[in-house]
Amino acid sequence: MKRKPGLWTSLEALPTAAAVLAEWRRELGSEFDAARVFLNPNGEQSSSHPCTNRFPCDCRHRVVMHAPDRLAAVCECDGGSCEPIELQPTDVLVWAVDxxxxxxxxxxxxxxxxxxxxxxxxxxxxxxxxxxxxxxxxxxxxxxxxxxxxxxxxxxxxxxxxxxxxxxxxxxxxxxxxxxxxxxxxxxxxxxxxxxxxxxxxxxxxxxxxxxxxxxxxxxxxxxGLVKTVERIDRHMELVAKQKLDLSAAKARIEQMHGDGLFGFAAKIDREARDLFLAILASGDVAKASRDLDMKDSTLRTKVAAWRKRGKEYVALAEFVRWRKAIKGQAGVEFAKRLASGAEREVDFPSLIRDAVEELEMLDPENWEAQCSNLADALRAAVS
Ligand SMILES: [Zn+2]
Ligand SMILES: [Zn+2]
Known part of the structure; x- marks a missing residue:
């Protein structure tokens, strides 16, 4: 593509924005005189020179020195038919853009x-x-x-x-x-x-x-725009920091409940009740759990209602279900996966309950502190 000579094109045409004046003259065209003030000799001398003969050849002529004040640029083409160009020492100075x-x-x-x-x-x-x-x-x-x-x-x-x-x-x-x-x-x-x-x-x-x-x-x-983006990122970081704080407070709260033995009731629950309980915990309430379990809604309700007559551990379980319903929302995928893994639920049911509470916290971080208190009160009342 043929470029129009000029200052702006020349600055991108010459790889280092540095060249001998003959080259700048060619690249700058009619703007040479006006743009020349932006050029300074950079102290180097060029070992080559563009062909300035009337019918230019294909090469850059090689600069040879005949005497300190007498230089020439000779053709390097095969055959070398192009006339040598006579040069002054200043002609080989390299001029760079300032x-x-x-x-x-x-x-x-x-x-x-x-x-x-x-x-x-x-x-x-x-x-x-x-x-x-x-x-x-x-x-x-x-x-x-x-x-x-x-x-x-x-x-x-x-x-x-x-x-x-x-x-x-x-x-x-x-x-x-x-x-x-x-x-x-x-x-x-x-x-x-x-x-x-x-x-x-x-x-x-x-x-x-x-x-x-x-x-x-x-x-x-x-x-x-980046200004807004940066502001957004700042706000996001604040939010994350706040959530982390809330989360660690909730974690501590749940640990305390665990330490107080409030989840201990779970160790005394039979296998069937555990399975039903976990299903309810995961899906949110009895109605959804019955669908997940492929069980009649009324059947599950009857079973849960019967817990209240089976001693305090089962009453605690029923209280937990009531509390779970108040929280609303689906438990996380991770929790559901854990429920599906029969191996884990055998290990330590009270700990699993603690994990479940922690998982549920993600559903409703707003008033989690109050929710935990409610659960603690309900469980304490049930098991005391
Ligand atoms: Zn030539
Ligand atoms: Zn040549």
Missing amino acids: VVKLGEAVRRALKFQSPVGSANGEQSTRIAARGAAKLPVFLHLPHDAAALAGESEQLVASVGGPFVLLTPTEAHHSKTVGAMQVRHGFLLLGLSRWLAVSGAGAFTLHEQIDAVLAAFDQRLASGP
Whole structure:
């Protein structure tokens, strides 16, 4: 694809944004004079030179020194028919883009603030700050889409919040980076769309950028922008921390009930009653349990009612069922699995009951403290 020469395209065309002047002249085209202020010799000398003959050959000519002030660039093509190019020592100096100077001119043109902080990206330079939040603005000169995606990823990780990333053109703005922008709340701008070279080291805004920036601000303030996301994460962490606290309090409460022997009644319950009890515990109430057990609702009710005449352990069991119904909701999958495992229920029924209570806590963490008290009271009354 033939590129139009100019400052913005040249910055992505030259892999290191450094080249001899002849190359810059070719890449910058009519903008050479205006853009030259952004170039500085980097102290290196090039060992090759582009072919500047009228009918250019296919190679980069090799620089040979005839005398300190007399150099030539000779053709390296097979056959080597191209004329050597006579050069001055200054012709082989490598000129690199002064990114800080370029960034400063861009910053002024976009009316952004001076940068806050000095940390750069791995491949990008911090050139400005923007808006009330003083979001960092970086300038990156990617030579391909992968380089831009890599730098974007690096910035997402290191900045840890919204930022603006400027590139010379949109040529390397891939779908990947587009999706990242939305997901991570940064704004990618190709400068060639917004800024035109207007004179030596100066730009003009050739289209109103305000709408794009306003849309970005809006995105951050409402939608899936990172600011909101971070707030959401903070809220979530708070919630998790609170739940953990509640959970550990509930755990302690249940342990205490276990320690007080309030679940001890369960050790004296016969096999059939245990099975019925566990089914009721898992499904929530007698009606649902009878369906799960494939038993008539009235049959199960009669059996449970009979517990109240079978001594205090069975009364406790009936109280537990009544309490379970008040909690509502289905027990967790894990609990159901445990119920299905006949082996475990043989081991230590009081402990299993304790686990069941803990499991049920997940159903109704709101007033769990009160629920536990109710259960403790009911059991204590039944077994005393
Ligand atoms: Zn040549
Ligand atoms: Zn050649």
